[in-house]
Structures are given as C-alpha cells and as structure tokens.
Amino acid sequence: MPLPDHVPMSCRFTLSPMSDRFVDIILGAIEKVDTHMVRSKTGKLSTMYEGLRPYVEDGVKACFIHAYRPGVHMTMEAVYSKGWPGEKPEGPEAEEGEAPNAGAVGQVHFPMAAKMSLYVMDGGEWAKGRETLEGLARELGVLEGEEPDCLVLNGDVQQVFDCVEAANRWCAQVFGWYALAATFSVNSPTA
C-alpha cells in the first residue's frame, strides 16, 4: 500500500546549461539519475518522469544537481503536475522504499534562485494554495519576493528543493488537478 501522500504524478522538465558543453552536461546528468523508481521518457523538448510523488521529486532534483557546474549558468523549467484529463501517470510497481538518489545528492550545496507558479484547474482554492506556499517558503527561509503570478525563491539548493517538495506534497493532497511550475537557476551573472 502506498503511503497517503505518495500520490501518482509527473514532472516534465527542460534543462538548459548555458555552455558550449551542454550536450555532455545534459546527457551526463540524465544518465547519472537512478530512475528505477520512476518511468522516464526523454524527447526533443523535455524529459518526463512519472511515478509516486517522492520518487519523481527525487529524480528531478538529482538531475539538476548532477548537471550543476561551478560557474556555468543553467536554468531548468520543471512542471510538477497531476490530474490532466486522459493522463495516467504510471511508474514502477514498488511503492515504498528510500528515494534512490537522496544519498548521492543530499549533501551537495550551492546557491540557487527559483520562481514557482501555482495553477489550480479543478476549481480548488488557488488563494489558499498560494498562501500556503508563501508560508512554506517563508518558514524555510527561501522566500525572496512575491509577484501576482509567482513566488521568487533564493537559497541553498537543498532548501529550495525542500520548499518545492513541501509545496507539492501539500498541493498533491489538496488539489485533484494542478500544476506547480518552477524555474530553477544557478550562476546567473545578473545580480
């Protein structure tokens, strides 16, 4: 039996390292991720991980961290979502166990920035979601700014992903159909 917050969902992400060596960086990162707890499909525009929430999150975070290079500016657009009509997020049968990449990336630290937008499509209370996400980001010490369409985050990579994952955990239990769209950024030359 899956744990109650082990909700099936997906994340579609696009990794963009701004370096002439982008092919090695992207493919190297994707290969390094242990994906045995998710179903993974890579296409021209994005990679999609499907499975239970914690394993999807674990894979996306690991991919970002494996692609990190000191001094190389990189963005990742990552849309965590569930509930699309016609969608059946499928993943491996295993429904419990440790997130397989946590050991490899859980002790890596570097500063990063992010923006995070919440889309609620099932008539659920967006305002309540927004308020909750803002509270989580503030508690975790990563809230840098608020715009009508997004929250701006800043902090250590572990804290920022903690925040996105806490937001997802909450949303996935409260909303039947939602998307949490994040843009992650490291080594931006813009102060």
Added chain:
Amino acid sequence: MPLPDHVPMSCRFTLSPMSDRFVDIILGAIEKVDTHMVRSKTGKLSTMYEGLRPYVEDGVKACFIHAYRPGVHMTMEAVYSKGWPGEKPEGPEAEEGEAPNAGAVGQVHFPMAAKMSLYVMDGGEWAKGRETLEGLARELGVLEGEEPDCLVLNGDVQQVFDCVEAANRWCAQVFGWYALAATFSVNSPTA
C-alpha cells in the same frame, strides 16, 4: 479605444542559449527589441513584458528571433497570462498602431520546436480551450504531437509563433484567468 481583442496581459520569459556567449546573446536580444509599446522588467530569473496582447506577443517573438544563432541550441520558457488576483498589467497609453518589431523579424525563417500547455483558472472550459488550440495548430500545419499536459509543435518560426498568438488571442477573449505556457527550442541535437 483599444480593439476588442487588444486585451491587457503579460508574458514572463526566460531565454537560455546553450553557448559560452550566452550573456552577449541574451543582452543583445533584449536590447534589440523595441519595447516602446510594452512595459518591460528584467530580473535575475526572467523578463516580463506587460501591455496589450499583440504588443506583448510582438516583443517576445522579436526577443527570441534576435537571440537565434545558427547552430546554437536555445530554449525559451514563455508564460503568457492574464487575470492573476492582484495583477494589473500596465503598459504604455498608446492602444493602437503597428506592432513595432514586426518589420524587423517578420521575414526571418528557421525551423523550431515548441510545447504549449494551457492552464485555465477561472472555472472556464479547459477542454474546449484544448480542443481549440489543437485545431489551430493543425490548421496552421505545426501540430506534431499531443500529450495530456501539452501540445507539441514543430515548424517554421513564423508559423509556430502564429499558432501561439492565435491560441492567445482566442484564450484572452474567452477566459478571465488563464496562462499559456510555451517552451520554444531551436537547434536541438536530439532528433
């Protein structure tokens, strides 16, 4: 008086050229766009254009095309939206007139790919929107694939932007609060 489909909206976009020369490419493109018909704010994570729909679209398309370099892989994440609580898209007073960048970029051609996701937050009919967008993409000859969460587009840069703009024009009139999130990509080494 603005034309009926000259709806105030915004687009927040992040440009990621995968090249060691990314700073010159991004800043060069942003500087080349004639922004006198929009309000523009550039931050660490994204640039935001606000104004009337056709001028916002014109600016985003021009920025992407000015950043294009033969052989350089590049993505742009662009979220066109309107209706966020607390949002007041503001733009210049001028409400009519030609899109100022159309002349500079309207004759440029290169192949590109895109994905496009529709989020409807005001209780409007997402399914109707999705069907309409699919029809527009098919009519314009750029529909490559359909996923539950997005449409995949492929074609000449002019056709792909025509499709995104037609989608926006329709959505902006039908939905009070929506987002159309597009990821544009050129020169991907993945076949």
